[in-house]
Amino acid sequence: MSNRGRTTPQEWRLFIALGLPEGLRAALTHEQERLQAAGLHAAWVRPPGMHLTLHFLGDMPVTALERIAAACVPAANRVPSLRLRAEGLRCFPSARRPRVLVTNVQGDVQQLKRLHQRLTRRLGRLGVRLDSRPYRPHVTIGRFRRPLRGAPLAVLQQAVAVPSVPYGDFVADAVELFRSELRHGGAVYTSLASAALQGRPSARDSQDDGGDTGLHSAR
DSSP: OOOOOOOSSOEEEEEEEEEOOHHHHHHHHHHHHHHHHTTOOOEEOOGGGOEEEEEEEEEEEGGGHHHHHHHHHHHHTTSOOEEEEEEEEEEESOSSSOSEEEEEEEESHHHHHHHHHHHHHHHHHTTOOOOOSOOOOEEEEEEOSSOOOHHHHHHHHHHHTOTTOEEEEEEEOEEEEEEEEEETTEEEEEEEEEEEOOOOOOTTTTSOOOOOOOOOOOO
């Protein structure tokens, strides 16, 4: 894993995530358009910004980028590629008081959670403060800036009541470190580095070994 784009000492807003294929992003965009046509208005996530977050790191010193990137490699190298699918919608914190609209993630969820835990341990050794809440894998597709009432709320609640709607399967084969920049018109995400998922399940999978520190090129 290697970094790029560093300039002067400062803080960058960072997160670690799995990228999504174009076909899945297109399917989720179609769902956004369908909901909007039905009367549900939201701050919709644009297709380039759709991803499956593993850890949100917040504002971090640029000088820490190399260490964070390097920590992702041993966390990823004993986890195999993940076969996942986006299916159905749900809201955080609830469908009665929605703030965020997401799609559920199914498939190799146990391996996905193991990857999340391995990253937690590696980043914790660097002193990175992470969200302590249970990990609930999802892809955010929209945010609500105001409370929903009446017909828009009914549209949303009807949508989340159908959990089996499939949006697409995908294979995740790398962890990516992203920079988030808030600009006019919304956030812009830049992939800074990636670490391949290349492991095979074994009896040692529950152990956090400190082997590989090799770096992989960013996409």
